Amino acid sequence: xxxxxxxxxxxxxxxxxxxxxxxxxxxxxxxxxxxxxxxxxxxxxxxxxxxxxxxxxxxxxxxxxxxxxxxxxxxxxxxxxxxxxxxxxxxxxxxxxxxxxxxxxxxxxxxxxxxxxxxxxxxxxxxxxxxxxxxxxxxxxxxxxxxxxxxxxxxxxxxxxxxxxxxxxxxxxxxxxxxxxxxxxxxxxxxxxxxxxxxxxxxxxxxxxxxxxxxxxxxxxxxxxxxxxxx
Numbered sequence: 001x002x003x004x005x006x007x008x009x010x011x012x013x014x015x016x017x018x019x020x021x022x023x024x025x026x027x028x029x030x031x032x033x034x035x036x037x038x039x040x041x042x043x044x045x046x047x048x049x050x051x052x053x054x055x056x057x058x059x060x061x062x063x064x065x066x067x068x069x070x071x072x073x074x075x076x077x078x079x080x081x082x083x084x085x086x087x088x089x090x091x092x093x094x095x096x097x098x099x100x101x102x103x104x105x106x107x108x109x110x111x112x113x114x115x116x117x118x119x120x121x122x123x124x125x126x127x128x129x130x131x132x133x134x135x136x137x138x139x140x141x142x143x144x145x146x147x148x149x150x151x152x153x154x155x156x157x158x159x160x161x162x163x164x165x166x167x168x169x170x171x172x173x174x175x176x177x178x179x180x181x182x183x184x185x186x187x188x189x190x191x192x193x194x195x196x197x198x199x200x201x202x203x204x205x206x207x208x209x210x211x212x213x214x215x216x217x218x219x220x221x222x223x224x225x226x227x228x229x230x231x
Contacts, residue, residue, distance in 0.1 A: 002227050003172040005101050006153045006191070009111035009118050011178035011199045012215075013098070013127070015089040016080075017045060023079035024052060027072050033060045045199060046144040046181030048112035048137035049073055088125055091198060093216030098130050100220050108133035108157050110149040110175075115139075133157050145181040147189035154189075174223060176215075183208045192226045194218070 011017045024044070025035040033056060043059070044052045053072060057064055064072065101107055107130055111118060115136035122128035133156040135149050142148040151170070158167045175186035178199045186193040187207055195208035202211045209226045212218055 001172055002105060002174055002192075002224055003168045004106050004108065004154065004157055005104075005174045005176065006108045006110050006150055006186075007098075007131075008175070008177045008179070008182050009109050009113050009121075011045075012176050012196055013090060013094050013109075014121055015091045015198070016084060017178075017199050019080055019083045021045075022083060023076050024049075024056070026079045027076035028053070028056055030075060031057065031060075031062050031064075031068075031072065033057070033062060041199065046112065046179045046185075048143055049076060049114070050137070051112075051143045088121065090125055090127075091196075091215065093214050093218075095125065095127060097215040097218060097220070098127055102130040104220050106133075106157055106161060107131045108135065108153040110135045110153040112137050112143050112149070132160050143181075144179070145184035145188065147185045150175055150186055150189040150191060154191075172227070174226065177205075177208070180204055180207075194223065194226075 007013060010020065021037060021040045028035050035056060044055060047055060050073065053069065109118060109131055113136060115134065115138055118134055118136055133153055135153040135156065140148045140152055154168060154170060154173055170190035173191040175191045175193045176196065177183050177186055177193055178196050180200060183193050183195050183205055184207060193208040195205035195211045196215060197205060197211060197213055205211045
C-alpha cells in the first residue's frame with residue numbers, strides 16, 4: 001500500500017539542473033578544470049555541491065585547501081543565483097501532481113540541494129504547505145546513490161506523524177526521482193521509484209518501477225499498482 005511519497009527537488013520539482021551545471025562549470029573553470037556537460041550528467045548530477053566539487057576535483061587531480069573550497073563554492077552559488085534570477089521554473093504538471101498527492105498521503109523532500117534553496121522556492125511557489133518534511137544537503141553525509149537521505153526523510157515523517165504502532169515502512173514509500181543515482185538510492189532504501197525523464201532518457205532510468213516523461217501524465221491512483229507486488 002502506498003503510504004508516503006518522497007520527492008527529489010532539482011530535476012523533479014524545480015527545472016534548474018542546467019543552471020547547476022553551468023554554475024559548477026564556471027566555478028571549477030577557475031581551478032583549471034574544463035567540466036563537460038556529458039561528465040556532469042553522467043557522474044555528478046545527483047551529488048550536493050560539496051560532494052560534487054570534491055569529486056570533480058579528485059577526478060582531475062586537483063586538491064583544495066579549506067579556503068579554496070569555500071571560495072569555489074561561493075562562486076558556484078553566486079553563479080547559480082545570478083542565472084536563476086527571479087524565475088521560478090517549476091516543471092509542468094509538478095504543482096498539480098503535488099497537490100493531488102498530498103490529498104492521498106504525507107509528502108517529504110529528500111534532496112542534495114541546500115535547505116535555504118529548497119525552502120525559498122517552496123515558499124515562493126506556495127508548495128511548502130504540502131510537505132511535512134524537508135531533508136536537505138545539511139541533514140545527511142552520504143549522498144545519492146546512497147539511500148541515507150530517503151531513509152532519513154521516512155524516519156522524520158514517522159516521528160512527525162507519531163504513529164509508532166503503524167509506522168510507515170520503506171516498502172510502503174514511493175520516491176520520485178530524475179537521476180540514475182537517485183533511482184539507485186531509492187531502490188537501495190527498499191522503496192518503489194517513479195522516474196521522470198527530465199534529466200536522463202528513459203532507458204537510463206530502467207531500474208525504476210515506472211518511468212514517465214512528465215508528471216503531467218501521472219495520476220496518483222495509477223501508482224497504487226506499483227505496490228501490488230513485492231519490490
